[in-house]
Amino acid sequence: DVKVTQSSRYLVKRTGEKVFLECVQDMDHENMFWYRQDPGLGLRLIYFSYDVKMKEKGDIPEGYSVSREKKERFSLILESASTNQTSMYLCASSFSPYEQYFGPGTRLTVT
């Protein structure tokens, strides 16, 4: 049973703070992804990674960075949080080219 865990379910941060969101998967998947989900916009891809130490920009990478030092862990970093980054953040991992397994999400509020 694939398990993807995210470090926090709910997070409240102040504008300008540096924010770390962590994701861990236990299935030895090569691929990992970070999305944000906003009402009416669906899931939008922020960054993804096919292997350790590699990363690729998704559709909305501005204001974010990522780190993948170990295969099972993929971190999303908000360098200087802003109110427009208030959102639900979802991490996913996959082995096949298609089916992705999602974590429970982190609801981030930036005030």
Add this chain to the structure above:
Amino acid sequence: DQQVKQNSPSLSVQEGRISILNCDYTNSMFDYFLWYKKYPAEGPTFLISISSIKDKNEDGRFTVFLNKSAKHLSLHIVPSQPGDSAVYFCAASGGYGNKLVFGAGTILRVKS
């Protein structure tokens, strides 16, 4: 530029009846399509998928139909149950890499 569109933000259906959720796409490079289901405060879970070489795939109460010429797919749930109430996302993949492109989602409410 939304490549995957779910034009109905919400759908309400009576328990026992059929639910039909629709999805349109614009990119002819897409060759694999998936439906995900999401409950509040949980991550999306994979429901059913279809390859572009097929026009129908069935799994229990769930059937996905693909019409490539119209660039349209639909998810049929028969019979609908109250536990099916959730947000349903259509997603598509193809071309570069392992990326999925998601639609905006449709909220399904099944009334008992």
